[in-house]
Amino acid sequence: MNAQNVGKINFVGALITLATIFAAILWAFPIYWGIISSLKPEDEVVRPYIELWPDTLTFQHYWFALTQTQIGRWYINSIGTAVGVTFLTVTTSMFAGYAISQLNFPFRRTLYWIILASFMVPTQVLIINHFVLIANLGLLNTWAGIILPQLIHPVIIIIYKQFFDQVPKDFREAAVMDNAGEFRILFKVYMPLNWGVTTAVSIVTFIWSWNAFLWPFLAVTKTELMTITVGITQVNDAFGVYYARQLSAAVLAGFPVALAYLLFQRKVTEAITLSAGIKG
């Protein structure tokens, strides 16, 4: 490689770096703007020009959200439903993935194709069916009503199936020769080899569920049962819209997810890569 080529590569590399930084700023700016606006007095928020830093820094909107709304209750609802959705989704997907990957039973292949085909049906299309079904079951305005329709995540079943497919056949055969039943093979042999996947899909499912808005919005009408994503729509009063107040509630709603992402960044990226690989 001669000096001319090195120069060319460095120039291209610098351009790519600049473009990446610009894209990052473009992407991050709304978040910055939202956080900064939530720290401004209401009259500063509605000024017709851009101020990148507040004249007066205030936490009054956060104080309002934390003391004058049911945000604590919404947090609990969100945590409860997200944990429930995560636990049930991951558990059922793990069993389904194992069965499709490792067990022989009638219509196994057909079942797999049905699960694959369900990718093509957007959740929104099923919303009305879900609503009627949950209403008929008398589960509207309950945690169960919020949780049940969110358990449909075919991608996690496929992720598990793929990982179980990759476990060498000898391990299963050795365990079978050692008198191990299917539950013991799953939990003592297959799952320990796939804890990384389970961690990754659990985090991502938790984030999906925490951020879910449409279904919890339809399934719950009582303020005390709302999840935080739905609850923040309630942070207003009869005298109009308070942007800073609503933004502070939105920041509080997004905070746990942002924290989870920062703490488990590598795992989340891994899970997104896994699901993207399957979807693609």
Next chain:
Amino acid sequence: MSEISLKNVSKSYGAVTVIDNLSLDINDGELMVFLGPSGSGKSTLLRMIAGLETIDAGSLFIGGKPCHDLAPGQRDVAMVFQNYALYPHMTVRENMEFGLKNIKLSHQEIDERVTNAARILEMDKLLDRRPSQLSGGQRQRVAIGRAIVKKPAAFLFDEPLSNLDAALRVRTRVELSQLHQTVKSTMIYVTHDQTEAMTLGERIVILNECKIEQIGTPMEIYTSPRTLFVAGFIGSPSMNIFSVDLTQANDTLQATLPDGTQIAIDMDVPAGARYDLGIRPESVLISPTAADCTGVVKVVERLGDRTLVYVELKDGSQLIAQDAGSSTVVVGDTVHLALDKTKIHLFDQNGINVLHR
């Protein structure tokens, strides 16, 4: 008692038959080797005994008990896999304990068995390591240890040495042989390596194309191959095989080699038919004086204790002869070859040794 008996067993995958109406008896405490080329059905047969493959037809008895419908774990056999199949997330001890915990043995019993197996296999210090921290040979021992702790009626080995380097393979082979003498259990050992089969096996089953070609002790198989396939498969280098015509001349049966050499055959077989004549290289010696035939040396392989000489006969056909380790024969020499007539094998048109008909 842990004899194993297969009666008319068959196995097919769709239209492809992999084991065809096969019967076999393995004695209690015997080390039996299944030997054959790839695709001969030897591993399938072992897996059928283990229960990892179903038996489509026929019966399997282990220790006199019908087992063909039992789950693998209930057949009282332990298997050592080609790739060892050690669970990577468990320590050596946990790997060995896994099967014992499944059958809910007491902690004391489990501990005793693991300690005992570790002592037999000299791996006491490896018990707290994970498989990734072990060498290939050590993993092999752990795999055997995992089988030993079960105290099974029979051990099944599926090409367990194929992942080891040559030196370690030889050492482990000896250790396996010693282990058999120690535990005195019935063992079935699958391999495609004839050296392993000959050195380990008390008896060998030669399989080819889903069928048994021959069952016998290593020396029976070597000295008296039942079929042309066995004759060619066993022995390194392979037996010299020539297609010959048998003619009767003055009360003597004569075989004519492709180069026209006439060899007297002392066997009671009908003349006027075509046969395959087989003779092992060690039965073809370089003679200082004119002997049965003459040829030109094309390749010389010096193995130290002996020398293999590849000789081209007049018609271009090749014959492998054996000479002393200190042989002075070189490529291009014209040599005289003496054939030991008592070591000649004749195979009929169906490939069956005439002595076995």
